[in-house]
Amino acid sequence: MTGVNLAGVTKRFGDVQVIHGVDLVVEDGEFCVFVGPSGCGKSTLLRMIAGLEKTTAGHIAIGDRDVTDADPADRGVAMVFQTYALYPHMTVAENMGFGLKMTGHSKAEVAAKVAEASRILKLDDYLTRKPKALSGGQRQRVAIGRAIVRGPEVFLFDEPLSNLDAELRVEMRGEIARLHREIGATMIYVTHDQVEAMTLADKIVVLRKGVIEQVGAPLELYNNPDNRFVAGFIGSPAMNFVGGTVARAGVVTAPGFGVDVATDAALPGAGASVVLGLRPQHVQICAGNTHRVEMTEALGGVTYIHLTTATHEKLVVEVHDTPTAKLGTTVGIKIDATHALVFEDSTRGLRLR
Numbered sequence: 001m002t003g004v005n006l007a008g009v010t011k012r013f014g015d016v017q018v019i020h021g022v023d024l025v026v027e028d029g030e031f032c033v034f035v036g037p038s039g040c041g042k043s044t045l046l047r048m049i050a051g052l053e054k055t056t057a058g059h060i061a062i063g064d065r066d067v068t069d070a071d072p073a074d075r076g077v078a079m080v081f082q083t084y085a086l087y088p089h090m091t092v093a094e095n096m097g098f099g100l101k102m103t104g105h106s107k108a109e110v111a112a113k114v115a116e117a118s119r120i121l122k123l124d125d126y127l128t129r130k131p132k133a134l135s136g137g138q139r140q141r142v143a144i145g146r147a148i149v150r151g152p153e154v155f156l157f158d159e160p161l162s163n164l165d166a167e168l169r170v171e172m173r174g175e176i177a178r179l180h181r182e183i184g185a186t187m188i189y190v191t192h193d194q195v196e197a198m199t200l201a202d203k204i205v206v207l208r209k210g211v212i213e214q215v216g217a218p219l220e221l222y223n224n225p226d227n228r229f230v231a232g233f234i235g236s237p238a239m240n241f242v243g244g245t246v247a248r249a250g251v252v253t254a255p256g257f258g259v260d261v262a263t264d265a266a267l268p269g270a271g272a273s274v275v276l277g278l279r280p281q282h283v284q285i286c287a288g289n290t291h292r293v294e295m296t297e298a299l300g301g302v303t304y305i306h307l308t309t310a311t312h313e314k315l316v317v318e319v320h321d322t323p324t325a326k327l328g329t330t331v332g333i334k335i336d337a338t339h340a341l342v343f344e345d346s347t348r349g350l351r352l353r
């Protein structure tokens, strides 16, 4: 078993605490993705698992070994970074085999491991080239190959595709998914990219300010967020939020939507403030003059129309047919209230179910 287990993991840089007692189980063979806003501690947590940052308190186990204080080289992990850091004077094959060669493996053993990694990553045609004669995507494949050659129990990826252009990212995303299927190792992956997180992950971990907000399968987080933060973070464009007031049992008045919303969420008493969340695909434009068109983003197959409500809240509407809403005009909206989620009007913003 080579899952990863974090128990009460804490990190302090001097007086500043950046990771606050994280508990997390990554199962053997699972693809786990860390997401969260810039500075929330994704990379720090990954580097702690790698052993590149000391753990201030708590425990990290890989399989059944406690590695909290182990050297990076003794943890059975290999890390792939955003920058490929290949040796410029070595060929692709030498770059991939270098780590094993340094740890005293025989020539034949190194050659066999490099050949296997090259086959998996389709690098056979490039083995004698130097890095400067490779594209960005090919260089990142070599960096991944270097990790594979080491035969780690756990792969750690720190935003490995963020230096690549959009087309290459899509291709490499597919490569990484295939790599995971083929070798079945435990993988932990840090990204800013919603699509990478949603498509690669078995399990997404949403972090905020060094705390886990929610852990779950991609669609579970999308459909069933525990709080307003996760609801707003997972999904692009983000969920719309408007203020509401509990009218009576099962009904919330939401001036930003222009209608009362019936809900089976456990509401506080009449008069209490709540926040309603609704995704852009559950709002439609119709005739009316309650919402002002602030911006339209026509992407071809889909258009996002940005509105302001009479209550000065912002709403994004997803439109699939030719949009008729003109900039600066006012329109009406219709909502599909069955999809509305209700959150506490508080800093935690817990979902009311």
Ligand SMILES: Nc1ncnc2c1ncn2[C@@H]1O[C@H](COP(=O)(O)OP(=O)(O)OP(=O)(O)O)[C@@H](O)[C@H]1O
Residues within 6 Å of the ligand: 013, 016, 018, 036, 037, 038, 039, 040, 041, 042, 043, 044, 045, 192
């Ligand atoms: N060596 C360090 N000394 C002091 N503070 C640090 C150090 N490394 C990271 N931090 C702080 O720890 C917090 C978490 O940083 P980290 O790089 O893990 O965030 P992140 O979620 O990976 O961000 P990004 O998505 O921008 O890469 C940040 O506030 C950062 O400033």
